[in-house]
Amino acid sequence: MNLARLGQLIRHTVLVIAFASGLADEVVYADQTWTIASDHPADTVAGRGVESFATALARQTGGALTGRIESRDMAAATDLVAAVLGDSVQVADVFAGTLASFDPIFELPTLPFMVNSVEESGRLACLAGPAYQRALSRAGLHLLFISPWPPTGLWTRQPVAAIGDIANLRVRTYDKSSAAVMGPLGAHATTLPIRDVEWQLHVGGIDAVLSSGDGAVGRSLQADLSNFSAIYYAYPVSFVVMSRARYDVLPEKTRRELDEVAMNARRAQWRSLPARIQANYAEMQRAGVVVNSTFDAELNMRLHKAGEARVREWLSRGSLGDAGIIKAFQNREAPAAQDSCPLDLIEVGGTIRG
Missing domain, CATH: 3.40.190.170 (Bacterial extracellular solute-binding protein, family 7)
Structure with missing residues (x-):
């Protein structure tokens, strides 16, 4: 033994x-x-x-x-x-x-x-x-x-304002869902853990990153990617x-x-x-990263159409309970009384996007 x-x-x-x-x-x-x-x-x-x-x-x-x-x-x-x-x-x-x-x-x-x-x-x-x-x-x-x-945004070398700016980008995504959304927009999506991103940027394997760029992660991206598109992909x-x-x-x-x-x-x-979101944006601006939240109508439409298609695909694989969560969310229903969610949690952010 x-x-x-x-x-x-x-x-x-x-x-x-x-x-x-x-x-x-x-x-x-x-x-x-x-x-x-x-x-x-x-x-x-x-x-x-x-x-x-x-x-x-x-x-x-x-x-x-x-x-x-x-x-x-x-x-x-x-x-x-x-x-x-x-x-x-x-x-x-x-x-x-x-x-x-x-x-x-x-x-x-x-x-x-x-x-x-x-x-x-x-x-x-x-x-x-x-x-x-x-x-x-x-x-x-x-x-x-x-x-x-x-919230997740898109880090790039060049500004992104129109659909053509995304076409042919080699984008790091963080899961299969985000890869499935970026692909139809013309990007070449690669799912990578965050620890591999900096190296792939340096060797030219990718030239864009889907990430919130929070804290140390954001600082690691600033040297290579000087533009951040606040697309609010997800929280x-x-x-x-x-x-x-x-x-x-x-x-x-x-x-x-x-x-x-x-x-x-x-x-x-x-x-x-x-406060963390605001601190991240302030850090980006101090480092010379351009934060953009204005995009043309076609890009907005294409992004959201791709997102809606992804949600439909997910619903097709999920349970009735999963669909019920989305319905309750969209109808602004409160959590069930027996669930141990701190209700003050859902009020602290108000309508802040970031």
């Missing part, structure tokens, strides 16, 4: 004994350090979200649980999920669109041109929250909180998750503390988003 297997057996035995004797709170879950991972840089909304979560976790539990932040250079989001399920990582921030292989519901936050403000982004997250939780649970994950991203989200099995065996007191930390982190992330 190898040492790793022996260690697992010892830990399992201690866990069983501790629970049987009623000492789980004091013995098993005292002074644990959890690895909290993200595949985005520290100075992004995702990186800052997990950092503040880790700080609050230690404070709320009196140091019984602490978080060690790691930036994981995973080949795919599924690798990060596997790390959580395998317990080499205890908590992870995972970009929603990269989970599409698990369930079509994870494509919802990046459906194009459906969300037009921070308030609408928060409302959609509230309406879809229970569906996200169920889908993540089927994958063996527990949803701690939903973390928002600034994406990430999911901060942990293993459902690990969550389920936590003592009740620890679960309550963890749930409170997660709820507060969610509120803080959404409340800070409008």
Whole structure:
């Protein structure tokens, strides 16, 4: 028997004994350090979200649980999920669109041109929250909180104002959905994780990037791409998750503390988003990036037609429940009373687009 297997057996035995004797709170879950991972840089909304979560976790539990932040250079989001399920990582921030292989519901936050403000982004997250939780649970994950991203725009070397400016661009997209939208506009779309973008720009593999350009990511794009088209493609989200099995065996007191930390982190992330968007735009302008939000009628029409086609395609693969979420969103319905969405979350942004 190898040492790793022996260690697992010892830990399992201690866990069983501790629970049987009623000492789980004091013995098993005292002074644990959890690895909290993200595949985005520290100075992004995702990186800052997990950092503040880790700080609050230690404070709320009196140091019984602490978080060690790691930036994981995973080949795919599924690798990060596997790390959580395998317990080499205890908590992870995972970009929603990269989970599409698990369930079509994870494509919802990046459906194009459906969300037009921070308030609408928060409302959609509230309406879809229970569906996200169920889908993540089927994958063996527990949803701690939903973390928002600034709206997605298009970074290019030359200004984009008309449809001809997009034709033949080699565009980095962040999921299959965005690739399917950019292709019909004449662009050559390539789906890449953010860590590969800077290198591909330098070697000439791409010459445009679909991204919010938040924080450190935006700074990495400024040297090569001096134009940002604020097309408001989508307001994406990430999911901060942990293993459902690990969550389920936590003592009740620890679960309550963890749930409170997660709820507060969610509120803080959404409340800070409008200011974060404005700070990103100010940073772009200081760096000499031209921010453009005015486009000709044909480009607007083509973008939104491509977006509508993408939404129809998604609905054809989704469930009746998925369609119901979009209907409720479009009808401005409130989340069901039994759903644990913080209703103040959907009011903090007002009608701010960014």
